[in-house]
Amino acid sequence: MNTEDAGAGTTPVPTVDQTRALGMVFPPADHRYTGMQLDFVGRVAEAAQTYDYDVLLTTGREVDDPPFQRLLAGGRVDGVILMEIKLEDSRVDHLTELGYPFVTIGRPGIEDAWWVDLDFVALGRNCVRHLADLGHTTISFVNRSEQFFRSGYESAHRGLEGFNQGIEELGLTGRAYFCGDDTAAGEACLAKILRDDPDTTAVATLSEASVAGLYRGLTRAGRVVPRDFSVVGLTAGPALTDTVIPPLTAAEEPVDEISRIAVELLMERLKSPGAPPRNVLLRPLITIRSSTGPCLSTPDAW
CATH class of the missing domain: 3.40.50.2300 (Response regulator)
Structure with a gap:
């Protein structure tokens, strides 16, 4: 198993098909999940099941939040889907430094990230x-x-x-x-x-x-x-x-499509770790x- 120094300890970097589980880091809005957020949780889980993957849901707004750290500890998931993305997001920076496979639903403020988002x-x-x-x-x-x-x-x-x-x-x-x-x-x-x-x-x-x-x-x-x-x-x-x-x-917001694409991107990243980043920006229709x-x-x- 490969490891990287995470600053706050050693975080295992998973290998493909190590756990058959994906992490979903999704902090609730104002301390509780909205209907839209719950829809995303369900749709991501359904999309992951088509690849025979389970989803482990946790919160974590910042890299130092215990739920986020616990998810990464011990190689519990093969890859991570991050939600509620900030323009400057410590979670994105941390996973990038680790080389941990992840995809964001939302556009982070860095280049070379894998993401899907509504425009x-x-x-x-x-x-x-x-x-x-x-x-x-x-x-x-x-x-x-x-x-x-x-x-x-x-x-x-x-x-x-x-x-x-x-x-x-x-x-x-x-x-x-x-x-x-x-x-x-x-x-x-x-x-x-x-x-x-x-x-x-x-x-x-x-x-x-x-x-x-x-x-x-x-x-x-x-x-x-x-x-x-x-x-x-x-x-x-x-x-x-x-x-x-x-x-x-x-x-x-096309929750089904965004969730499906996020899982597809993460599967692609797990299958081809050296592939160049892919982004999908969806057009909103009123x-x-x-x-x-x-x-x-x-x-x-x-």
């Missing part, structure tokens, strides 16, 4: 363009929590980048907000949006778990979706889009439902 820059920009096509000129962006953003998570940064690009390209008025992953946070965020700028007529959101709260806040403010206010977002699929009323116009409509109302009507 969050395009997502933010496309949401703005969709709303602008409907006549909306004052649009807010509801991002993930401030802690999530400040920690450097790439989806939050790239989504905001795309939103700002869309606003600037089209000469619109835009403002961004942080929001926690729950209903109460969504309701509070919507109230702040309307306090800051009552002329706001649309929201684009990355916070799937807060959508119900955004709707509740609009109802409390007396604004009807989509007559008075439009909402577009990112979701994991119909579990949310079809349960909120009206159904949410959204780009559905499905039009009933939560977005023409900008017809004026603030005087409310």
Whole structure:
């Protein structure tokens, strides 16, 4: 068995088919898993089973977190899938230094990494363009929590980048907000949006778990979706889009496809350790439902 000095001890580097197990390092959002995160866990496990691999799930936001270190200790898994990727991610750096086979779901800030991701820059920009096509000129962006953003998570940064690009390209008025992953946070965020700028007529959101709260806040403010206010977002699929009323116009994160590709990339890396890195960037497609409509109302009507 090959070993590398991990700094905090000696970490075994697995050989192909040593354990028939893959590690999935997936820290929960705000200390609990969202519906979208749970979907990823299930789909990765299903994809791994097609190769006769089991999946060992653990948390670990940083390289020194005990769950992350325990996963690597003793050669428990042949390779690792990392989730909730940061632009500067100590876990990515550590595994790279070790030569430990891994793939990220999300784009890390280093070159020569194996990853698959949704194009969050395009997502933010496309949401703005969709709303602008409907006549909306004052649009807010509801991002993930401030802690999530400040920690450097790439989806939050790239989504905001795309939103700002869309606003600037089209000469619109835009403002961004942080929001926690729950209903109460969504309701509070919507109230702040309307306090800051009552002329706001649309929201684009990355916070799937807060959508119900955004709707509740609009109802409390007396604004009807989509007559008075439009909402577009990112979701994991119909579990949310079809349960909120009206159904949410959204780009559905292709959880099945991303999970399958992540496992395929890791299998490829295990089979051919010297192969050059491969990356897959998926284009987001917005499905039009009933939560977005023409900008017809004026603030005087409310």
